[in-house]
Amino acid sequence: MTLKEIIENFKKERLSQLPDNVKVIMMKATEDLINSGIEEQLPKVGEKIFDFTLPNYDGKEVRLGELLEDGPVVLNFYRGGWCPYCNLQLNYLQSRLDDFKKYGTVLVAVLPELPNMAASTVDRHSIKFYVLLDMDNKVAKRLGLVFKLPDEVVSIYKKLGHDLEKYNGNDKYEIPVPATFVIDKDFTIRYSFGKADYTQRAEPDDIIEVLKTLQ
Numbered sequence: 001m002t003l004k005e006i007i008e009n010f011k012k013e014r015l016s017q018l019p020d021n022v023k024v025i026m027m028k029a030t031e032d033l034i035n036s037g038i039e040e041q042l043p044k045v046g047e048k049i050f051d052f053t054l055p056n057y058d059g060k061e062v063r064l065g066e067l068l069e070d071g072p073v074v075l076n077f078y079r080g081g082w083c084p085y086c087n088l089q090l091n092y093l094q095s096r097l098d099d100f101k102k103y104g105t106v107l108v109a110v111l112p113e114l115p116n117m118a119a120s121t122v123d124r125h126s127i128k129f130y131v132l133l134d135m136d137n138k139v140a141k142r143l144g145l146v147f148k149l150p151d152e153v154v155s156i157y158k159k160l161g162h163d164l165e166k167y168n169g170n171d172k173y174e175i176p177v178p179a180t181f182v183i184d185k186d187f188t189i190r191y192s193f194g195k196a197d198y199t200q201r202a203e204p205d206d207i208i209e210v211l212k213t214l215q
Contacts (some may be wrong), residue, residue: 003141052064
């Protein structure tokens with residue numbers, strides 16, 4: 001089963017459980033974000049990404065440039081461990097980790113979370129690849145990924161038990177659109193995927209096809 005199929009099945013069940021007024025608010029928020037043009041400002045294939053250093057949940061600093069010395073990097077930005085769609089993607093990537101390793105790939109997840117919350121996410125999903133913390137979305141902002149959640153959506157998330165203040169350690173309610181980039185060893189972006197609709201995620205098979213061309 002593809003990641004898209006898994007997400008679609010979950011989405012159908014999820015939507016069936018939400019009141020109509022909530023679905024209307026969520027759909028409008030997504031439409032507004034699409035219309036904001038945020039997708040158009042994402043880094044594009046052929047552009048070069050800047051080098052950066054982020055800590056993991058243990059406080060160890062990890063630099064993109066050092067990871068690229070081992071091979072291409074698949075860089076995934078997530079909304080957070082509170083997001084069920086992000087968790088579906090994390091789980092799926094973990095299940096396909098050996099497929100990525102065949103191509104000498106370094107898999108990286110970036111979350112705007114506090115160390116203890118990220119550690120919980122890693123433990124909960126038995127993640128065996130890099131999970132880095134982008135506190136206050138500093139790297140994600142430089143990539144044009146970040147937006148502020150509308151107040152109506154914040155209210156809905158709170159009712160659903162999505163405590164972003166607890167996860168992120170602030171009350172800004174700023175999150176990145178979920179995005180995936182394949183970064184070549186010279187920092188060139190070979191694949192770029194980011195959607196304002198957070199239920200749409202990069203398909204691992206598509207990523208692997210790109211990785212094959214980098215051998």
